[in-house]
Amino acid sequence: MSNTVLQIDHITMQFGGVVAVNDLSLTVNQGEIVALIGPNGAGKTTAFNCVTGVYEPTNGRVSFCGKPMVENFPQGKMKKMYKGTMQGEYTAKISPTPDRITKLGIARTFQNIRLFSNLSVFDNVLIAKHMRAKHNWFSSTFRLSQAEERRMREEATALLAEQNLLQLKDEVAGSLPYGIQRRLEIARALATEPTLLLLDEPAAGMNPQETQELTDFIREIRDKYKLTVFMIEHHMDLVMQISERIYVLDFGKLIATGTPEEIQSNQKVIDAYLGVTEDA
Amino acid sequence: MSVVLPYLLSGISVGGQYALIAIGYTMVYGILRLINFAHGDVFMVAGVMMVYMCASMPWYIAMPLMIVFTVLIGFAIERVAYMPLRSAPRMSIMISAIGVSYLLQNLVAYITGGLSQQYPTIPFISDSINIGPANTKVVTVITPFLVIALVFALVMLINHTKIGMAMRAVAKDYDTAQLMGIRINSVISTTFVIGSFLAAIGSVLYFSNYTGVTYTSGAMPGLKAFVAAVFGGIGSIPGAVIGAFIIGISENIVKGFEAMLAVFGINSNIGIATFSDAVTFALLIIILVVKPTGLFGEKATDKV
Amino acid sequence: MKTKENKRGKIITAAIIISVFLFAAIAEKVAPPSWNMLFMVLKKGSIYVLIAVSMNLLNGFTGLFSLGQAGFMLLGAYTYGIFTIPVEDRASVYQYFDGGVIQFTIPVPLALLLSGLVAALFAFLIGLPVLRLKSDYLAIATLGFAEIIRAIFQWQALGPVTNGSNLLRKFPVFESTIAYFAVVGLCVAIILLLINSSYGRAFKAIREDEIAAEAMGINLAKHKMLAFCISSFFAGIGGALLAMYQTSVQAAIFKSAMTYEILLIVVIGGIGSISGSIIASFLYIACSEWWLRFLDQETILQPTERGKFIIVMAVVFVTLLVLMLIRIKKPKGKPRALYGTGAAVCAVVLVWLVYFALTGQTKVPLLRNGFRMVVFSVIIMIIVLFFSHGIMGTKELPDLFKPKEKEDGGKEAAL
Numbered sequence: 001m002s003n004t005v006l007q008i009d010h011i012t013m014q015f016g017g018v019v020a021v022n023d024l025s026l027t028v029n030q031g032e033i034v035a036l037i038g039p040n041g042a043g044k045t046t047a048f049n050c051v052t053g054v055y056e057p058t059n060g061r062v063s064f065c066g067k068p069m070v071e072n073f074p075q076g077k078m079k080k081m082y083k084g085t086m087q088g089e090y091t092a093k094i095s096p097t098p099d100r101i102t103k104l105g106i107a108r109t110f111q112n113i114r115l116f117s118n119l120s121v122f123d124n125v126l127i128a129k130h131m132r133a134k135h136n137w138f139s140s141t142f143r144l145s146q147a148e149e150r151r152m153r154e155e156a157t158a159l160l161a162e163q164n165l166l167q168l169k170d171e172v173a174g175s176l177p178y179g180i181q182r183r184l185e186i187a188r189a190l191a192t193e194p195t196l197l198l199l200d201e202p203a204a205g206m207n208p209q210e211t212q213e214l215t216d217f218i219r220e221i222r223d224k225y226k227l228t229v230f231m232i233e234h235h236m237d238l239v240m241q242i243s244e245r246i247y248v249l250d251f252g253k254l255i256a257t258g259t260p261e262e263i264q265s266n267q268k269v270i271d272a273y274l275g276v277t278e279d280a
Numbered sequence: 281m282s283v284v285l286p287y288l289l290s291g292i293s294v295g296g297q298y299a300l301i302a303i304g305y306t307m308v309y310g311i312l313r314l315i316n317f318a319h320g321d322v323f324m325v326a327g328v329m330m331v332y333m334c335a336s337m338p339w340y341i342a343m344p345l346m347i348v349f350t351v352l353i354g355f356a357i358e359r360v361a362y363m364p365l366r367s368a369p370r371m372s373i374m375i376s377a378i379g380v381s382y383l384l385q386n387l388v389a390y391i392t393g394g395l396s397q398q399y400p401t402i403p404f405i406s407d408s409i410n411i412g413p414a415n416t417k418v419v420t421v422i423t424p425f426l427v428i429a430l431v432f433a434l435v436m437l438i439n440h441t442k443i444g445m446a447m448r449a450v451a452k453d454y455d456t457a458q459l460m461g462i463r464i465n466s467v468i469s470t471t472f473v474i475g476s477f478l479a480a481i482g483s484v485l486y487f488s489n490y491t492g493v494t495y496t497s498g499a500m501p502g503l504k505a506f507v508a509a510v511f512g513g514i515g516s517i518p519g520a521v522i523g524a525f526i527i528g529i530s531e532n533i534v535k536g537f538e539a540m541l542a543v544f545g546i547n548s549n550i551g552i553a554t555f556s557d558a559v560t561f562a563l564l565i566i567i568l569v570v571k572p573t574g575l576f577g578e579k580a581t582d583k584v
Numbered sequence: 585m586k587t588k589e590n591k592r593g594k595i596i597t598a599a600i601i602i603s604v605f606l607f608a609a610i611a612e613k614v615a616p617p618s619w620n621m622l623f624m625v626l627k628k629g630s631i632y633v634l635i636a637v638s639m640n641l642l643n644g645f646t647g648l649f650s651l652g653q654a655g656f657m658l659l660g661a662y663t664y665g666i667f668t669i670p671v672e673d674r675a676s677v678y679q680y681f682d683g684g685v686i687q688f689t690i691p692v693p694l695a696l697l698l699s700g701l702v703a704a705l706f707a708f709l710i711g712l713p714v715l716r717l718k719s720d721y722l723a724i725a726t727l728g729f730a731e732i733i734r735a736i737f738q739w740q741a742l743g744p745v746t747n748g749s750n751l752l753r754k755f756p757v758f759e760s761t762i763a764y765f766a767v768v769g770l771c772v773a774i775i776l777l778l779i780n781s782s783y784g785r786a787f788k789a790i791r792e793d794e795i796a797a798e799a800m801g802i803n804l805a806k807h808k809m810l811a812f813c814i815s816s817f818f819a820g821i822g823g824a825l826l827a828m829y830q831t832s833v834q835a836a837i838f839k840s841a842m843t844y845e846i847l848l849i850v851v852i853g854g855i856g857s858i859s860g861s862i863i864a865s866f867l868y869i870a871c872s873e874w875w876l877r878f879l880d881q882e883t884i885l886q887p888t889e890r891g892k893f894i895i896v897m898a899v900v901f902v903t904l905l906v907l908m909l910i911r912i913k914k915p916k917g918k919p920r921a922l923y924g925t926g927a928a929v930c931a932v933v934l935v936w937l938v939y940f941a942l943t944g945q946t947k948v949p950l951l952r953n954g955f956r957m958v959v960f961s962v963i964i965m966i967i968v969l970f971f972s973h974g975i976m977g978t979k980e981l982p983d984l985f986k987p988k989e990k991e992d993g994g995k996e997a998a999l
Binding site: 118123130140188 | 781785792801810
């Protein structure tokens with residue numbers, strides 16, 4: 001068994017009376033490509049947002065490389081409304097902001113591309129390098145950390161070259177074609193030097209050929225940067241080809257887990273996607 | 281009590297006047313997400329128009345005419361300065377509002393020569409009246425009742441008429457309302473018309489209490505009314521009204537704070553009254569920090 | 585926004601800046617007294633440059649819509665005044681407060697630095713609660729803080745320090761234009777260095793998309809606070825310079841109207857362009873203090889001038905009217921109401937012009953005190969409505985002198 005990179009324990013996320021994610025537990029191991037699938041509105045992106053610190057989960061814990069990273073226990077009104085079973089297990093309250101989570105080594109992309117669209121491709125990648133640079137505002141302003149700045153630029157250039165985006169480095173990010181924006185968003189995420197990469201629907205809006213290219217691309221970066229990849233995806237072709245394990249979410253609840261073959265033959269999953277009649 | 285009462289009375293009265301302005305802010309914000317910085321100046325222009333009109337005609341003709349003109353100005357501002365920027369970034373339209381405010385102030389400064397204009401005395405509402413120990417004007421007493429009546433009418437309009445329903449729909453979801461065939465522009469115009477109408481009435485009540493109108497008279501009441509709208513939860517009409525009363529009363533209590541302390545034998549002369557304007561903003565910042573959406577505001581979350 | 589090296593642009597820009605400095609330095613020595621107006625505009629304009637640039641750093645580059653600038657200027661102006669009034673003059677300045685409590689002075693450069701630091705310190709304290717707020721709420725909260733600061737400085741109880749609502753005066757001031765230029769130039773250079781540093785890029789990232797910036801590891805709270813404090817630091821220094829220029833300070837002038845004025849300058853120059861803010865500041869001050877002054881004066885025309893005046897006015901407004909009418913016909917673009925209003929205004933002016941020509945008046949109508957500001961605000965509205973990108977958009981001066989480049993070669997290759 002390989003090491004566990006990401007472990008989610010009993011995450012519940014409630015918005016008012018709506019339970020978007022209900023008692024979700026899963027693990028992602030070192031070097032794996034794991035997919036989280038489910039019909040629209042199943043709570044996949046919410047689960048991602050709980051991991052990346054955008055939301056503070058109502059209950060549960062997220063551990064990264066064995067250390068608790070996000071932890072919360074239901075309080076006040078939530079305690080009554082909380083429907084989970086593990087009440088009382090979690091006592092600490094850890095809720096870091098997204099930037100701290102990125103710093104720990106988790107990078108993400110967004111469902112609707114969120115590039116810095118008025119800035120150049122090169123700046124987009126450089127910004128992701130900002131966090132890891134050893135400088136402060138004073139040394140940076142007065143050019144006292146030029147070595148660091150040079151290193152950032154070299155690394156960003158190298159990364160763009162590896163991603164075959166170098167010839168576009170001066171283009172304004174927002175003006176690029178959709179597929180390239182997706183690639184740039186992944187490149188930008190890689191620039192934060194992550195150990196775990198979260199991809200939120202990387203193939204959304206892509207045609208079959210582009211999807212195929214993306215499949216190879218994800219494998220390639222996984223091997224090259226020794227990454228673990230955890231992704232949300234709707235394109236079943238991509239998911240079945242690439243993932244080593246799949247988790248299926250429906251109405252916020254985990255309904256199935258297994259290898260692509262197991263999932264393809266799982267009745268519950270088929271029902272969730274195709275719908276079941278009331279009497280079934 | 282005899283010390284507190286006059287301050288309390290004028291607080292309630294000023295609060296009511298702020299409420300009438302605040303409704304204009306809150307409705308426009310609810311629909312366009314725009315702080316209509318020019319609204320306070322529309323209020324001031326209404327006051328100045330009243331001054332000039334009363335010079336040449338009796339007040340009972342001047343007042344309705346002034347209200348009509350104010351409404352037209354509000355309508356025109358929206359058409360000329362805000363409508364062209366409907367698809368522009370929000371900051372541009374806010375800057376356009378600041379530009380309109382600047383223009384109105386300079387225009388009035390030019391016309392009046394920058395001098396304070398004596399506000400006409402309107403029979404009955406400018407008369408003096410004694411309430412217990414406090415001597416005040418009739419306007420102070422009728423303001424809260426008039427405000428409540430107007431707000432009631434407005435709430436009925438919004439909840440029970442077709443245009444009211446359209447307004448609620450646009451406030452809830454601008455784009456979807458447009459797709460549903462609601463004529464956005466006429467809804468927005470109606471909002472400005474209602475806002476300006478209430479501001480015109482507010483100006484009569486407000487300026488009757490003061491000696492004169494100058495080109496800067498609208499800035500501070502406008503700002504305070506906006507704060508009242510934020511305080512009550514922007515987009516909510518009852519919120520704006522309650523916020524306005526709270527702000528009007530706290531402002532006047534601060535004004536009379538030392539007089540009140542004197543009753544308890546504490547004589548201080550440190551000039552707390554300097555803070556009568558600042559207290560509004562202090563309240564604003566407290567509410568924004570404690571409950572950023574205001575007293576009755578709805579929470580909006582960013583979708584990621 | 586391209587990062588490609590642009591040597592030519594940089595050299596030309598540097599040449600322009602150096603020649604402006606040289607011109608100011610030499611002209612000041614040799615120019616006749618009739619040039620006084622120019623130097624007044626250059627001094628006041630340069631102060632507004634600093635303030636506008638500091639506001640642009642916040643509103644244009646970091647995307648934080650703050651309207652607290654006047655408050656930070658006030659802090660800077662008062663800090664400077666309080667610590668530099670010569671001890672022997674304090675008795676007369678603080679005449680109602682027995683000479684005040686502070687009985688020492690510090691050197692001018694130190695006082696300028698301190699003005700910035702005090703403003704930055706207050707910005708830090710204010711920023712703690714309000715920087716979490718989103719756009720409009722942040723704007724109104726910062727505006728509110730500026731008003732509170734103004735009230736505090738007018739408070740009689742603090743009179744021994746602030747002189748209450750009375751003037752602070754008799755503090756040392758810069759006499760020469762070049763001194764203002766030097767201080768402002770230094771400050772703007774620092775802001776430029778900041779904007780082009782890694783931290784500047786982080787600010788722009790926050791402006792573009794807060795959520796994405798946070799996901800890239802940028803600590804929002806820290807960076808917003810940094811931008812807010814640095815912007816306020818320079819606004820404070822700007823306030824101190826303004827105090828020098830006016831030779832006196834009173835809290836009452838630092839109203840929200842002053843912040844609006846600066847915001848309008850930033851918009852006219854282009855939100856997100858430093859050179860735009862610089863050009864717009866000088867233009868704004870030159871127009872309002874100098875070039876449009878004639879609008880405030882009642883003018884009697886000579887018969888020959890009268891004919892010229894009528895012809896020029898007629899040509900200008902007929903052209904405008906025709907332009908407006910053409911645009912009204914077009915279904916796309918800005919709404920017709922806008923052009924309709926424009927056309928109506930032109931038509932009214934023309935009708936009035938005919939009347940003016942027929943009656944044979946010689947006094948130019950409308951010209952009297954206050955007309956300047958009306959014309960000025962109309963110009964501003966025209967810029968806001970028709971040229972919303974301002975003079976420079978998000979471009980900087982060097983970009984204008986960039987050699988032409990090959991179009992999109994790289995883009996094609998990548999597809």
